[in-house]
Amino acid sequence: MKKILIPVILAAMIFSCSKSTPSTTYEEGLKPVYISKANAFNLKVETPTTFTYPGKMFLYQSLILVTDVGEGVHILDNSNPVNPKKIAFISIPGVNDASIKNGILYADNFTDLVAFDISNMSNIQFIKRLKNIYPLINQLYPEFATGYFECADTTKGYILRWEKSTLTNPKCYR
Amino acid sequence: MGKIHTYKSKMLSLKKLKQEIMKTINKIFISAVIIVVMGFVASCSKSDGTIGTDNPKNSPDGKSGSTARIIIKGDYLYAVDNSSLKVVDISTPSNPSYVRSVEIGFGIETIYTFGDYLFIGSNLGIYIYGLSDPSNPNQLSQFEHFTACDPVIASDTLAFVTLRNNNVCNQWIVASREIDVLNVKDIFHPYQLVNYIPQFDPYGLDRLNNYLFVCHGTDGVVVYDINKMIAGYGNAVISTITGITAFDAVIWQNKLFVIGESGFYQYDYSDIHNISLISSILKNQ
Numbered sequence: 001m002k003k004i005l006i007p008v009i010l011a012a013m014i015f016s017c018s019k020s021t022p023s024t025t026y027e028e029g030l031k032p033v034y035i036s037k038a039n040a041f042n043l044k045v046e047t048p049t050t051f052t053y054p055g056k057m058f059l060y061q062s063l064i065l066v067t068d069v070g071e072g073v074h075i076l077d078n079s080n081p082v083n084p085k086k087i088a089f090i091s092i093p094g095v096n097d098a099s100i101k102n103g104i105l106y107a108d109n110f111t112d113l114v115a116f117d118i119s120n121m122s123n124i125q126f127i128k129r130l131k132n133i134y135p136l137i138n139q140l141y142p143e144f145a146t147g148y149f150e151c152a153d154t155t156k157g158y159i160l161r162w163e164k165s166t167l168t169n170p171k172c173y174r
Numbered sequence: 175m176g177k178i179h180t181y182k183s184k185m186l187s188l189k190k191l192k193q194e195i196m197k198t199i200n201k202i203f204i205s206a207v208i209i210v211v212m213g214f215v216a217s218c219s220k221s222d223g224t225i226g227t228d229n230p231k232n233s234p235d236g237k238s239g240s241t242a243r244i245i246i247k248g249d250y251l252y253a254v255d256n257s258s259l260k261v262v263d264i265s266t267p268s269n270p271s272y273v274r275s276v277e278i279g280f281g282i283e284t285i286y287t288f289g290d291y292l293f294i295g296s297n298l299g300i301y302i303y304g305l306s307d308p309s310n311p312n313q314l315s316q317f318e319h320f321t322a323c324d325p326v327i328a329s330d331t332l333a334f335v336t337l338r339n340n341n342v343c344n345q346w347i348v349a350s351r352e353i354d355v356l357n358v359k360d361i362f363h364p365y366q367l368v369n370y371i372p373q374f375d376p377y378g379l380d381r382l383n384n385y386l387f388v389c390h391g392t393d394g395v396v397v398y399d400i401n402k403m404i405a406g407y408g409n410a411v412i413s414t415i416t417g418i419t420a421f422d423a424v425i426w427q428n429k430l431f432v433i434g435e436s437g438f439y440q441y442d443y444s445d446i447h448n449i450s451l452i453s454s455i456l457k458n459q
Contacts, residue, residue: 050457051437056422058238066438099238115270130272133262
């Protein structure tokens with residue numbers, strides 16, 4: 001009995017080993033979120049919406065700008081601080097920061113700086129785009145991070161952000 | 175005996191040198207949210223709870239947070255990317271025009287203005303630019319983070335810098351965090367007054383008179399007593415706001431505004447020891 005058992009166990013071990021050799025590895029890392037090049041410069045004035053990635057703020061008279069990083073700018077009316085109200089959302093892909101002077105809102109849109117007239121909140125108007133004043137943010141790897149990441153594919157568009165994710169067989173590491 | 179003594183002190187100085195080198199290397203790799211908040215120190219008793227001319231403010235009717243990458247000063251908009259400063263003329267607000275790009279250095283993260291100066295925070299230090307020609311800022315000085323600590327000296331013009339390391343190339347480096355207080359009275363020769371080691375990683379910040387409001391990420395906001403920070407003794411922590419994630423704080427119209435991962439909050443700080451929430455808008459609202 002013993003004589004049979006040992007080879008069986010050994011065979012089982014070898015079999016199980018060989019079975020798992022073309023192994024799949026899973027690593028915690030970052031994966032790029034893309035926006036198509038056509039949509040990257042598509043600006044839209046929209047009705048108020050929820051915050052997704054609240055990042056920066058700018059205070060102007062009784063208005064508050066909350067920049068939703070990569071998504072757009074929320075405009076809030078804070079004339080009653082107990083109950084601030086969202087009044088508009090401007091969708092600006094790739095945005096990092098925004099500022100206002102004399103009723104004009106300025107924000108970055110990937111490589112460009114864009115300007116909106118917000119003096120009439122019910123009729124926010126796009127007024128100007130200054131093209132290519134910024135270099136495109138790093139499209140190859142996540143800055144300020146180390147570890148595994150999903151290799152960037154520039155044919156998919158611009159990278160909006162890097163998100164934490166469980167990666168399958170990641171090939172890129174820094 | 176004399177020989178042994180010399181040998182010993184040589185060993186000591188070598189050890190010290192090694193420590194200094196390690197410290198320097200450490201700081202080179204500190205990737206920071208570098209934020210400069212600038213102003214004049216009012217003495218404790220001068221705190222009147224209002225925004226005076228001694229407190230930072232970059233436009234008569236607007237104010238950016240300390241982590242800003244776009245600021246407006248007079249007729250110009252200044253924006254930073256990773257390595258340079260962009261100057262845009264907005265004297266005709268509806269028709270902004272690009273003026274120029276000024277090369278600065280690596281790892282530029284934030285821009286702040288006070289008086290006729292721009293304070294640009296990078297991974298390695300602070301660059302101070304003059305605006306005598308606002309269309310063409312010129313570098314006046316820079317302060318590198320790895321400059322050695324200096325003795326504590328009283329001063330009337332300060333800058334504050336928060337530094338925290340993140341995980342850039344630093345698996346082998348000891349975690350480090352600090353709030354640097356700089357004397358920038360002589361704008362050409364800024365130097366460090368004190369490096370304060372806070373309990374938590376510091377992010378964005380703002381200042382009102384003797385109070386320094388510092389965001390500490392998931393550890394909320396801490397209000398520090400600047401005089402005590404500089405003095406280097408006594409508990410500099412005045413009060414804390416917990417239960418929120420805080421990345422940037424701005425004092426505006428006698429209220430404290432805070433932004434973090436979960437949303438936006440505003441606080442009444444009229445009782446600095448007991449800061450109270452006025453309202454908030456969270457992600458799901």
